[in-house]
Amino acid sequence: MRRLLMILFCSFVMILSGCGIITAPKDNASKGLTATRIIAASNSSDKSKASADYVCTGTNDEEQIRAAFSDILNLSNAWNQPNKSPILTGANFSLVWYDGTIYHAYGADSTYKNILHFTSKDGTTWTADIAHNPVLTVSGSGTWDNKSVAVFNPWKEGSNWFALYRGNGNNVCLATSSDGVVWAKSASNPVIANEADPAGIIKVGSTYYLYTNTTCGDRSINVWTSTNLTSWKRSLNGFTFTGDRYCSAPFKYNGNYYLLISKYYDARKGGVLELYQCVDPFFKEDQRKFLGVVVYDPIHLVDTPSVITNTINRDTFPNNQLLCYYSKYYPVGGISFPAFLCVGSDIGNAINNAILPRTGKVTLLEGNYNISHISGGYAFDVTYGNVLDGNNAIIKLMNGVNYSPATVGMIFVDNKSTIRDFKFDGNETNATGNQIGVFVSRGGLVENVEVTNSRIKYFPLISDSIIIGIKQRVAGFLKKSI
Structure with missing residues (x-):
């Protein structure tokens, strides 16, 4: 019955x-x-x-x-966090790119009207780029980023720099640069309207896969594809992930794709980073596998992870090492979401260490x-x-x-x-x-x-x-x- x-x-x-x-x-x-x-x-x-x-x-x-x-x-922390305090307190939702010599972090200032640039030789001690900051600001006109800018996600291909960022809270915008400090906004902006937080991107062949999310209600993740960064197609009918899951970071290892996902924990009091595995970057529900939780904080929201890779293909890692930056709601000096760091001596071991919830x-x-x-x-x-x-x-x-x-x-x-x-x-x-x-x-x-x-x-x-x-x-x- x-x-x-x-x-x-x-x-x-x-x-x-x-x-x-x-x-x-x-x-x-x-x-x-x-x-x-x-x-x-x-x-x-x-x-x-x-x-x-x-x-x-x-x-x-x-x-x-x-x-x-x-x-x-x-739950507990599967990935080692050598610094219990934030390692970068000068900006919100910082995302990091390693160019082979220097680590570059980009984040929003306390007003969310400017994107600031920071550099580091070792990935832990950061210096503000005073000569160039802010490297991107809100537009004087237009409705797609004239009020706020944040979640600036940079990468480099050859000698060219690219970044996708959030404009006015709910638009995905594109900027390009020849040096990583002077950025030009695309005339095609917003490249995706009514979508937020382009924190995760990977390139497979000639196709980019972008992971965005909603910002209210049951926060959920969408997957988009593009070959030119200006024309995007939503890949699936319906959200790829639901259940208060949002900013994510993709990477590839030993032929499998992995997605590191931010999720609220304990009625939105705390946060976790979850790790999923899949045979392709779409992460369809019937193909993916939940490996477990790798970062756990019972009293702080966790956000905007970025796993350091050598290229936008996200399949090789500096010294085959895990370096994972993420933000946490941890107000300090006018910044609400400073950056934290997880490290591991081997990316394979880090994947295997994920903890499944009981x-x-x-x-x-x-x-x-x-x-x-x-x-x-x-x-x-x-x-x-x-x-x-x-x-x-x-x-x-x-x-x-x-x-x-x-x-x-x-x-x-x-x-x-x-x-x-x-x-x-x-x-x-x-x-x-x-x-x-x-x-x-x-x-x-x-x-x-x-x-x-x-x-x-x-x-x-x-x-x-x-x-x-x-x-x-x-x-x-x-x-x-x-």
């Missing part, structure tokens, strides 16, 4: 959304679980509390739920769970194939909470992950904001969840999400029941 309901619902959503056939996640999220954590509510019975791993207080209960999932995932299940015992949220993020998220079993509990937004983001939910469900059997109460009378209850990414599974007393009357979905037994009620009227 359950399978029949799933089939009927998938057909129903396909008709409504026109997004194509919606399929279940390839792996059942409830199989192969290796860890279980039990949480009791503040009003659970004494017997339940005695059996629980975590006991909530009735205030900010999301902290116990997040702690339980973090315990299950059991999978498991968090079970809520009977009672009421009162939650708030991370600023700009969720109350909690369910990721990496993990399961939240609500056991018919009530998860309620606390009195006085203002939850305003229009494209982010209180609970986030990632690919191949599951939430089931609970009621979400938006507490509309005593809380403010948009109160989106559950945000389901592509391949997420939601079973028997009811949303009540919430101003947002729908589940934001990415195509291929599976929803079974969903109910949403407003003022006593059933809005959707499958």
